[in-house]
Amino acid sequence: MRKTLAYLIPLTFLLSACQSPPIANQDNPAPEPLNAWTDWNDREIFKSGLLPLYQESLDELPGASIYHIDYEIADDLVHLTGNQEVRYTNQEDIPLDTIQFHLFPNLLGGEMLISDVSVGGVSVSIEYAQNNSILSAPLPAPLQPGENILIQISFVTTVPTELESNYGILASTEGVLALAHAYPMISVYDDEGWNTEYPSAQGDVTYADVSFYLVRVSAPDDLVMVASGNEIQRKSTGDRQIVTFAAGPARDFYLVASSEYVLVSGKFGEYTINSYAPEDAGEGSQLALDVAAAAIDYFGKSYAPYPYTEFDIASTPTYALGIEYPGMTAINVDLYDLSSNFGGTPASIYLESTIAHEVGHQWFYNFVGNDQLDDPWLDESLTQYVTWQYYIDRYGANSGAEFAQALDGRWQRIESEKIPVGLPVTAYQDGEYSAIVYGRGAFFFDVLADQMGAEAFEAFLADYTQSHQWGIATSESLQDIAEEHCKCDLNDLFTDWIYPSQ
Ligand SMILES: [Zn+2]
Structure with missing residues (x-):
C-alpha cells in the first residue's frame, strides 16, 4: 500500500444512497457446480x-x-x-x-x-x-x-x-x-x-x-x-x-x-498489462500502463521474472494512493488527472511513484510473502527501496536522489528519530508508521548495500526473492541470506536499524 498524505489528496465521500434489499436473481437456473x-x-x-x-x-x-x-x-x-x-x-x-x-x-x-x-x-x-x-x-x-x-x-x-x-x-x-x-x-x-x-x-x-x-x-x-x-x-x-x-x-x-471503465492495454513479451479507468482519465491510464511496463521489466531483471501473464491496474476512489493485490493494483483515481497537482507536485509524479511502488509489491508481498501486521517492513520498506532503484535505473542518479529526498522528508516528519524499522504496525504511534516503515526503512537497505558491497547485495536480493518464491519471509530469514552473501556478521547493523531495542 502507498499511503495518502492527507493534506495532498482531498477525501471525497459519497453520501450513502438508499439501498435496495439483497438480490437473488431467480431467473437463472442453478449453475453447474x-x-x-x-x-x-x-x-x-x-x-x-x-x-x-x-x-x-x-x-x-x-x-x-x-x-x-x-x-x-x-x-x-x-x-x-x-x-x-x-x-x-x-x-x-x-x-x-x-x-x-x-x-x-x-x-x-x-x-x-x-x-x-x-x-x-x-x-x-x-x-x-x-x-x-x-x-x-x-x-x-x-x-x-x-x-x-x-x-x-x-x-x-x-x-x-x-x-x-x-x-x-x-x-x-x-x-x-x-x-x-x-x-x-x-x-x-x-x-x-x-x-x-x-x-x-x-x-x-x-x-x-x-x-x-x-x-x-x-x-x-x-x-x-x-x-x-x-x-x-x-x-x-x-x-x-x-x-x-x-x-x-x-x-x-x-x-x-x-x-465506467475503459481499457487501455499493451503486450510486453510474455505478459499483457491492462489499465482500467474512466474515459476522461485516459491520459493518466496510459501513463499508468507505461510505468507498470517499465517497472515490471526492471524488477523482473533485477530480482526474479514477473510470474503471471497479466497485470491489471484499476482506478478506484480509495483514499490510499494505491493498494497492491496479486496480479493487479488499485490506484486512487485523483492521480489520473494529469492537469492537477497536489501541494505543487504534479499528479503525474504521484502516479508514477505509486504505480512503481505497487508493482514492486508483486515481488515483495505476493511472490515473497510476509506477515504484513507484524513485519510490515519486509514488504513496505523493501518496496520503497526497490522503487528508489527503479528511478535510478530509469532516469539516472539525479532522479534517484530526488526520490531519496522524498523518503527522507517522510522520516524527517518525526525528526528522523531512530525508531526500529522492524516493529509490528500496531507498535507505531501516529505518523511514526509512515515515517519509519516507508521512510527510514528504505535507507536501511541502502546502508546494507554499502556494508555488503554492491555485488554481494544484488546477489543477496535476487537470492532472497527466489529462495522465498511463494513462501513467507521473516526478518531473520532476510538477515541469514544477507549474511550468507556477504560472509559477514550483520547483527550490529540489524540491531541498530531493525530489531526492537532490548
Ligand atoms: Zn506499499
Whole structure:
C-alpha cells in the first residue's frame, strides 16, 4: 500500500444512497457446480495465467489451499452473495482441530453474514471471535499432517457505500465496486498457531499463504470486471454476465468493477498489462500502463521474472494512493488527472511513484510473502527501496536522489528519530508508521548495500526473492541470506536499524 498524505489528496465521500434489499436473481437456473470443472488435484486450469518458467509451481505446492468461489453481485452493487468451497491441506507437523477464517468485511465497515458451513459434507456449528471477523470451523476429527478436507461456506456480504475504514478498500462508491478480501479467507497457521491477529486501521490487513482461486462471478452485464488472475470463461444470460477467473499461486483474490471503465492495454513479451479507468482519465491510464511496463521489466531483471501473464491496474476512489493485490493494483483515481497537482507536485509524479511502488509489491508481498501486521517492513520498506532503484535505473542518479529526498522528508516528519524499522504496525504511534516503515526503512537497505558491497547485495536480493518464491519471509530469514552473501556478521547493523531495542 502507498499511503495518502492527507493534506495532498482531498477525501471525497459519497453520501450513502438508499439501498435496495439483497438480490437473488431467480431467473437463472442453478449453475453447474464449480467442482464439476476441474478435479481438485488438476491445476491445468491455472496454467494459462503463469509464465512457462513458473508453470512448474503448479506441481510444487501440493498443500496450497484451493478456493472455488461463486459470487453474485446484486444490481445495486452493494450486496454480494457467495458460496465458497475450499480444500485445505494440513501443512503443519501437528494435527489440527479447527480451521480458522478471516471475515474481513466485518472489520472493513461492511457486514458478512454466514448462513451455512459444512466440513467434509457435514453441517457444523461455528464460533466467531473478534467482532465476528474470525470464524472458527470445528473439524469432525483432527486433521492429520498431509491430510486435506473440504469446507463449504455460504455468505452474504453488504459492502459499505462510503469509504469507511482502511482506505476504503471494500466499498461501493462513485460507481466503483471494490471487493477486497470479500470471501472467508483462511488464516495462516504459524508459530503463533492460527494467526488471527486483529489488524490496525493504518496498514495492510492481510497475512496469507499462497492459494489457488477459481472464482465465478455473476454480475450486471454492463459492469467491466477486473480481477486477480485471468478470465477463463464468459457467458451471457439476458442482463447478466457470468465470468470465471482463475488465479494462483496468489495470496488473495481481488475484484473491482465499474460500468465506467475503459481499457487501455499493451503486450510486453510474455505478459499483457491492462489499465482500467474512466474515459476522461485516459491520459493518466496510459501513463499508468507505461510505468507498470517499465517497472515490471526492471524488477523482473533485477530480482526474479514477473510470474503471471497479466497485470491489471484499476482506478478506484480509495483514499490510499494505491493498494497492491496479486496480479493487479488499485490506484486512487485523483492521480489520473494529469492537469492537477497536489501541494505543487504534479499528479503525474504521484502516479508514477505509486504505480512503481505497487508493482514492486508483486515481488515483495505476493511472490515473497510476509506477515504484513507484524513485519510490515519486509514488504513496505523493501518496496520503497526497490522503487528508489527503479528511478535510478530509469532516469539516472539525479532522479534517484530526488526520490531519496522524498523518503527522507517522510522520516524527517518525526525528526528522523531512530525508531526500529522492524516493529509490528500496531507498535507505531501516529505518523511514526509512515515515517519509519516507508521512510527510514528504505535507507536501511541502502546502508546494507554499502556494508555488503554492491555485488554481494544484488546477489543477496535476487537470492532472497527466489529462495522465498511463494513462501513467507521473516526478518531473520532476510538477515541469514544477507549474511550468507556477504560472509559477514550483520547483527550490529540489524540491531541498530531493525530489531526492537532490548
Ligand atoms: Zn506499499
